[in-house]
Amino acid sequence: MARSRPQDLAAVLAPDPPVEPPPAVGDLAQALSRLRATIGGTTYPLVMPSAEEAKRIGAALVAQLDDYLLPRLARLDAPLLVVVGGSTGAGKSTLVNSLVRAPVTKAGVLRPTTRSPVLVSHPSDSSWFRNGQLLPGLTRTAESSTDPKTLQLVSAPALGPGLAFLDAPDIDSVVDRNRQLAAQLLAAADLWLFVTTAARYADAVPWELLTTARLRGTVIALVLDRVPADAAGEISAHLAEMLTARDMGGAPIFVLPESVLEGNGLLPEDVTRPLHDWFAQLAADSNARAAVVKQTLDGALAALGPAVAGLAEAADEQATAAKALDERVTAAYRTARRSMENGLQDGRLMRGEVLARWQEFVGTGELLRTLESRVGQLRDKIVSAVTGRPAPGRNLQAALESQLATLLRGVAADAAEQAYAAWQAHPAGTALLEPGLQKPSPDLPQRAERVIRDWQQYVLDLVRSEAGDKRVVARGAAYAVNGVGLTVMIAVFTSTAFIPTGAEVAVGAGTTVAAQKVLEAIFGDQAVRSLATRARTELIKRVNVLLDAEAARFTDRTAAVGLELQPGAALRQAAVEVERSREEVALTGTPS
Amino acid sequence: MSLVDRVKHALAGDDRVDAEQLVARLDALQRFLRVTDPYLPDNDLVAAHTLVERAGSRLALSQDHTVVALAGSTGSGKSSLFNALARLKLSPVGVRRPTTGVAHACVWGPLEPANRLLDWIGVLPRQRFIRESALDGDDEAALRGLVLLDLPDFDSVERGHRLEVDRLLGLVDQVVWVVDPQKYGDRVLHNAYLRQFKQHSDITIVVLNQADRLSPSDTDIVLTDLKRLLEEDGLTGVPALATSAKQPGMLNELREALEKTVAERQAALRRLSGDLDVVAEQLATTIGPPAAEDEVDRATVRQLSDALAASAGVPAVAAATAGAYRHRAIASTGWPLVRGMRKLRPDPLKRLHLSTDKPDAALEAEPVARTSLPEPDAAQKSAVGLSVRAVAARAAAPIPPVWAPALNTASRSRLGDLPDALDRAVAKTDLGMSRKPLWWGVVGLLQWVLTLTAVAGLGWLIAGYAVRVLGLPAFDNPKVGEVPLPTLLLLGGLLVGALLALLLRPIVNYGARRAGRRAEQRLRGAVTEVAREYVVAPVREVLNGYAQAREALTVVRSE
Structure with missing residues (x-):
């Protein structure tokens, strides 16, 4: 009751076996190894919608390369592996037993039944399957077990050489490991024998797998099991419709009616005869076998390209996301720097500090202290009167250190909050955050005070080294001006015939001395201003270092995930090489 | 036990669901949702909203x-x-x-x-x-x-x-x-x-x-x-x-x-009761230990009002008050001859647009003008920001972290109005400078008397000099000891006046300091009021919401 004619299969698939040049196959194998290494080395550490998908697909591709593509490419003439897969309770184990006419796998009434997969082969082929090149991750055993990481090898002389059956676990039971293992085994198959039943043929999960197989070009055959005798025609017609609708019209369907099992748990021979004959023919014809193997292999290789393209995109998205996250942090801390600079705009903070250190250094008397600070205030008032900008009218009461420390703490707290909120808005950022990042680091107050003290030390050193010179210059300039003024005064007196008596000279000299001090203060104030500018620049530089360390708390996290600069490029390159080698090898004889 | 009995037992194992209790639980859930709606993220509350709607509809439809x-x-x-x-x-x-x-x-x-x-x-x-x-x-x-x-x-x-x-x-x-x-x-x-x-x-x-x-x-x-x-x-x-x-x-x-x-x-009631249990379990993570409303403790509020006082310029106003006291005292009790020079200097309080001669009652009713206090500088703004954050952090400490964003937002919700409110508070505070102390008047009068005495002496002397110049017969000035009376009056009046002004200086300074301290106290009180109203009150609202939500959830979770 098969739907398509088995003898057409060979004619359709294999016009003539191509002669494969060993170097091309070797190149292909190398390209595949490089691709495997690249995929294995690509990580998707940032949490994004595409990352989960990419991880899954990446793992599946690596598994397929290891389990099937590389070993199969190495031995194209190895026996054909038929993987029997399907839903729980479909009757896979019973079918395998019936095909080899021996109870090699345990079937039962509890669901799910098969726990560890069973591989049935001809005794002459068992060495190939035992040596572990195919499906290297599974340990070979001789007895049945419930450990899914093992592969039970059974010999059955009734099976012809060149063909082997693998009874896979189910694809949709509660046991998750079954599902993952089934998907892995199906990816390692040369031919899928998909078993479904009259009750299950419209389930969603099997059809997803079948669609994947179609996209890969794998050879599929379907078995419709447990069909009630009166409904066979209707159901098989419906199934054929569904296959055609999904572009799988070429797959043969074998319908097995609901029958009573024989004593040893096998299906009656007449029920399985068509399937049995089909496989026997396949086993006998080595060309047909080779054609099946090559079609599946070629299809799997061709499907690598689009899959790897998806992985490359996901990898590029990761790099973009990391950069975007860093950008947001930089922007937040840039704002912080700007606020700090604006906060230090008021020059009186700086000048006060420099002047204080100067006066302490030179030991200025209290009177001159007041004079020198008054000169500064007066100059501010004059400047503001001329330029129209209001003079600051507030007394500096708090110490410079506490003002700076408060400013720094406030600026750092704002920046940390901003950066935290910016990362929270990004899906990948949320995963990288921890609650402590919302506030500045706990030791920031101490570090800020340290920075300020170091800066004050710098100012002190600056005053010590430079103030002396500047003071000399100030004094000299004051002398010069005063000297000129005195000469002018004397000239005026003599020219106007006011003979300078001793008293006038004394008064003039006294005035000169006072004016001298005033002028010194004026010139000294200018020196103080220039030193204050330098002090401000230095403070801003040191504060920037501190803020950079704060920002690093965030950017370290993106750096820690260890993304390369262009992760997608390596993947794309490897895929292109694989595609080129595949075309050269031309397994199916037609350049694709 | 046969299968039937087992089924019966299983179905009757739970006590019957009391319809009234179910309705009470649903009401409590609705209360919970209403209270937490502005504070908790929507995602957490979606299931609860759906349940409330569905339960309302089902209970309204046929119970038979x-x-x-x-x-x-x-x-x-x-x-x-x-x-x-x-x-x-x-x-x-x-x-x-x-x-x-x-x-x-x-x-x-x-x-x-x-x-x-x-x-x-x-x-x-x-x-x-x-x-x-x-x-x-x-x-x-x-x-x-x-x-x-x-x-x-x-x-x-x-x-x-x-x-x-x-x-x-x-x-x-x-x-x-x-x-x-x-x-x-x-x-x-x-x-x-x-x-x-x-x-x-x-x-x-x-x-x-x-x-x-x-x-x-x-x-x-x-x-x-x-x-x-x-x-x-x-x-x-x-x-x-x-x-x-x-x-x-x-x-x-x-x-x-x-x-x-x-x-x-009972099936419908059991179903709704089971759904309520599921939702209550989900919401249990949002409510933790009870939080007293005055969780925002005194130390944090004091820190906040200190920062706000600094940014509102309270020290400057206090200093200006002291200066104004001194200015006005000297203007009232200084040597009359140089009193006028004082007017060349500005009154510090008037410079800040803070002096007022009106009595207290009128202060309440009229709109208040903005003072001329300068804006706070960057360090003070930072200090305000830090202390506001500290208030929110202190309030959020004992309760589950899902409420932290709501508390942060609440503490900052009226931050924009804060400068204006502080200015108003400063302007409305009575600095105690509206009335002049009595002793100023007395001393001022005394100074005038002394000055008049000196003027009288001077006039007498000038009259004597004028009489002499005009050739009229000189008149005898009465003498006190060796010194003629007019000279005594003149010099005595000037000297005593100057001495009085000098002696009063320390008293005036002491009075100025006291006035400054008093003004600072009053201003701080006003600023603390503003702090409570603008920062602490919104935070208290959120804590109140939390307490109500907690009470409602307890009802929902009761079996």
Whole structure:
């Protein structure tokens, strides 16, 4: 009751076996190894919608390369592996037993039944399957077990050489490991024998797998099991419709009616005869076998390209996301720097500090202290009167250190909050955050005070080294001006015939001395201003270092995930090489 | 105990759900949602909102009917079971999969009261069937009030069926899960559906359909395995029955279970109670230990008001008050000859637009002008920001972190109005400078007397000099000792006046300091008021909301 004619299969698939040049196959194998290494080395550490998908697909591709593509490419003439897969309770184990006419796998009434997969082969082929090149991750055993990481090898002389059956676990039971293992085994198959039943043929999960197989070009055959005798025609017609609708019209369907099992748990021979004959023919014809193997292999290789393209995109998205996250942090801390600079705009903070250190250094008397600070205030008032900008009218009461420390703490707290909120808005950022990042680091107050003290030390050193010179210059300039003024005064007196008596000279000299001090203060104030500018620049530089360390708390996290600069490029390159080698090898004889 | 008794016990194991208590719990949940709506993120509250809506609708509809749904995978035999229970061929059965695409309903009893219920559930009118007819007599009377639904499947290629099942499962009162020997171990059934009904063990029945395909011993094995899987899903104590649509004798247990459910009329209440438990568990993470409303302790508020006082310029105003006191004192009690020079200097308080001569009462009623205090500088703004953050952090410390964003937002909600409010507070504070002290007047008068004395002496001397110059006969000045009186008056008046002014200086300074301190105290009090109103009060509101939500959730979680 098969739907398509088995003898057409060979004619359709294999016009003539191509002669494969060993170097091309070797190149292909190398390209595949490089691709495997690249995929294995690509990580998707940032949490994004595409990352989960990419991880899954990446793992599946690596598994397929290891389990099937590389070993199969190495031995194209190895026996054909038929993987029997399907839903729980479909009757896979019973079918395998019936095909080899021996109870090699345990079937039962509890669901799910098969726990560890069973591989049935001809005794002459068992060495190939035992040596572990195919499906290297599974340990070979001789007895049945419930450990899914093992592969039970059974010999059955009734099976012809060149063909082997693998009874896979189910694809949709509660046991998750079954599902993952089934998907892995199906990816390692040369031919899928998909078993479904009259009750299950419209389930969603099997059809997803079948669609994947179609996209890969794998050879599929379907078995419709447990069909009630009166409904066979209707159901098989419906199934054929569904296959055609999904572009799988070429797959043969074998319908097995609901029958009573024989004593040893096998299906009656007449029920399985068509399937049995089909496989026997396949086993006998080595060309047909080779054609099946090559079609599946070629299809799997061709499907690598689009899959790897998806992985490359996901990898590029990761790099973009990391950069975007860093950008947001930089922007937040840039704002912080700007606020700090604006906060230090008021020059009186700086000048006060420099002047204080100067006066302490030179030991200025209290009177001159007041004079020198008054000169500064007066100059501010004059400047503001001329330029129209209001003079600051507030007394500096708090110490410079506490003002700076408060400013720094406030600026750092704002920046940390901003950066935290910016990362929270990004899906990948949320995963990288921890609650402590919302506030500045706990030791920031101490570090800020340290920075300020170091800066004050710098100012002190600056005053010590430079103030002396500047003071000399100030004094000299004051002398010069005063000297000129005195000469002018004397000239005026003599020219106007006011003979300078001793008293006038004394008064003039006294005035000169006072004016001298005033002028010194004026010139000294200018020196103080220039030193204050330098002090401000230095403070801003040191504060920037501190803020950079704060920002690093965030950017370290993106750096820690260890993304390369262009992760997608390596993947794309490897895929292109694989595609080129595949075309050269031309397994199916037609350049694709 | 027979299976029937076990089922009865399982169904009656819980106490009956008190309808009033259920309504009280639902009201409490609604209160909770209303209080937490502005504070908690919407995602956490969606399930609760849905439940409140659904419960309101269900309780308003017919309480005499119990809605029971037959749910299961495609091919499990739901429609056959449906037909067998109704004893009529109502739902189409077929071999093509999937069969049932829309839900069918069968009502035992008159259709009319159940119609509104079915409208709410969303069953099309042409899929509704009535079961009672004159031919049945009293056979079906025991099931009167039952509304049986045949649902579509949830695992076929038709995605729409699954969506419909998901929707309907949220609306029914009791669920009968129909599984068959082939598919009873499917992942979709257990992970996506049975596990989600963990809290509803009291309204769940699981039947192993198509049991006629298995031998009796195999049936027992499968049933045991099925019960094991149900235990793993968390559905303990749920009855698992073996049924077959083809053998009516195997349906008796199921029928009896349904009759019992219908008679009790508790299914809807049990369902809602179970849903309430699920939602309460989800919301439990948002509420923690109780938080007193004055969690924002004194130290934090003091730090806040210190920072606000600095940014509002309170020290400057206090200094200006002291300066103004000194200025005015000297203007009143200084040496009259140089008093006028004082007017060349500005009055510090007037410079800040803070002096007022009006009495206190008028201060309250009139609009207040802005002072001329300069803006706070960057360090002070930072200090304000830090202390506001500290207030929010202190309040958020004992309660679950999900409330932290709401507290942060609340503490900053009126930050923009703060500068203006501080300015107003400073302007409205009575600095105690509106009245002049009495002793100023006395001393001022004394100074004037002394000056007049000096002027009189000077005038006398000038008169004597003028008389001499004009050639008139000089008059004798009376003498006090050796010194003539007018000279004494002149010099004495000037000297004593100058001495008085000098001696008063320290007193004036002391008075100025006191005035400054007093002004600072009053200003700080005003600033603290502003701090409480603008920063602490919004935070207290949120804490109050938390306390109310906590109380409401306690009611919801009470059994």
